[in-house]
Amino acid sequence: MKIKMKPTKMKSKIVLFMLIVLATACSKVPAGYVGVKVNLYGTSKGVQAEELAVGRYWIGMNEELYTFPTFTQNYVWTRSSTEGSPNDESISFQTNEGVVVNTDVGISYHINSKKVTDIFQKYRKGIDEITDIFIRNEVRDAMIKVASGNTVESMYGLGKNDFITNVDSTVKAQLQPIGIEIEKVYLVGELRLPENIVVALNAKIEATQRAMQRENELKETEAQAKMDIAKAHGVAEAQRLTQQSLTPELLRKLWIEKWDGHLPNYMTGNEASFLIGNK
DSSP, X not given: OOOOOOHHHHHHHHHXXXXXXXHHHXXXXXXTXXXXXXXOSSTTOEEOSSOBOSEEEEOOTTEEEEXXXXXXXXXXXXXXXXXXXXXXXXXXXXXXXXXXXXXEEEEEEEEOGGGHHHHHHHHOSOHHHIIIIIIHHHHHHHHHHHHTTSOHHHHHTTHHHHHHHHHHHHHHXXXXXXXXEEEEEEEEXXXXXXXXXXXXXXXXXXXXXXXXXXHHHHHHHHHHHHHXXXXXXXXXXXXXXXXXXXXXXXXXHHHHHHOOSOOXXXXXXXXXXXXHOOO
8 A cells, every 4th residue: 555645745845855955055155255156067167257245155066166255364384283284384495695594484464355256266276275375485485585685694683674574575566466465474483593503693793792892891991081081180270270379468368367366476487477468
């Protein structure tokens, strides 16, 4: 005996099946993203000419949706396995003496929403692959180019800031026309140099500091000597002026001002004439 399914139940299952298919075939472009629909097969294979704004879209079996964030992205390429990728993504380059330098690098950037399709057509990758491969290559190439014109000594000191500033401007100039807006390229931590180079540079810096200290001490000694000479000249000049001002009249006046009214018991002729004064 066959049990026939009621038409209403049959229709309900068909509708449910169709809803599931529709739900799975719909993809979402979330807020802060721009979508690009790609046709994988057939004569229309390729990228649609327009970007997809925020919303849900029907994605067929021969289509694929890529989403690109238009807000700021931050990424670091480091040696550490706890930042960025678990693999060593640090970047190495050479100075103009051929010294190999290794460092961790960070980047902040965003995608120009009006050029998302152009970016995909150029790279044929999603945002993660573009960051890990193409943007990293641009940063590495810029570091190699800029470092080739710098000495290891300059980059170990204050020149490090000039180095990364030049790298930043070089990467911006390369990627801005494509639609990748670089906000900042920066160093994460210190430059890693061969140990023997570090020892030599530190020894040179220490010797320079000692020389500067001795020079400062010499300048201080010279300044103190000049002060002492000036002080001695001042004392001598004061004494000379004092001696010139001590005339007999002034001495007699001072003596009278301090006299208590009693004459000494004994006075020599000179003292008497001094007291009485010569007319």
